[in-house]
Amino acid sequence: MRCARCAATERSEANLHYHGLVASRATEVFLQSLKRCLANPGFLDDFYVRFIGSSEEVAEKFRGVDMKHQARMLEDSLYVVAVAVQGGEGSPARDALPRLAELHSRRGLDIRPELYDLWIGCLVETARAHDPEFSPEAESAWRETLAVGADYMRQRY
Numbered sequence: 001m002r003c004a005r006c007a008a009t010e011r012s013e014a015n016l017h018y019h020g021l022v023a024s025r026a027t028e029v030f031l032q033s034l035k036r037c038l039a040n041p042g043f044l045d046d047f048y049v050r051f052i053g054s055s056e057e058v059a060e061k062f063r064g065v066d067m068k069h070q071a072r073m074l075e076d077s078l079y080v081v082a083v084a085v086q087g088g089e090g091s092p093a094r095d096a097l098p099r100l101a102e103l104h105s106r107r108g109l110d111i112r113p114e115l116y117d118l119w120i121g122c123l124v125e126t127a128r129a130h131d132p133e134f135s136p137e138a139e140s141a142w143r144e145t146l147a148v149g150a151d152y153m154r155q156r157y
């Protein structure tokens, strides 16, 4: 598969494709915004209220799940995605993604690829509400960083 943004044509199974300094800048902006969001109590709970309210299918997936545990997992997973986008091969964060992709695939939780756009949209709206310095640049950084993680998961559905 050819990447739309550069000349790369290959993606090896366990590796993310990323864009060096371009991704790093966006990831840095994303991480700073995420830090401001997490400093603001209620960010993670607010995300789940939005996400679960966004679709009956999402609500169904989370029925019976302990939300406190899930909120902690979300926080970890946002760092996993950010560090995996930036991190080199063999970094622990990058190594976590194949397991997560398998868990979310049709062989596990069966999260349909379409639901990742809802996931990104709800995270961006929650960040807009909680980051006092949210900006168009921050929004692009969130979208760009999360899209890499979401694409990774979708390709392994």
Ligand code: HEM
Binding pocket: 057, 058, 061, 062, 065, 066, 070, 073, 074, 076, 077, 078, 080, 081, 100, 103, 104, 109, 111, 115, 116, 119, 149, 150, 153
């Ligand atoms: C790139 C995007 C995503 C990442 C990085 C991510 C990450 C995670 C992580 C770290 C866990 C906990 C795994 C564990 O307990 O070991 C989890 C669980 C889960 N995720 Fe995701 N997730 C993503 C997208 C989604 C989407 C779009 C849905 C849609 C409904 C979803 C639904 C779930 C559910 C239902 C669980 C299991 C909850 C439980 O039974 O404890 N995830 N996810």
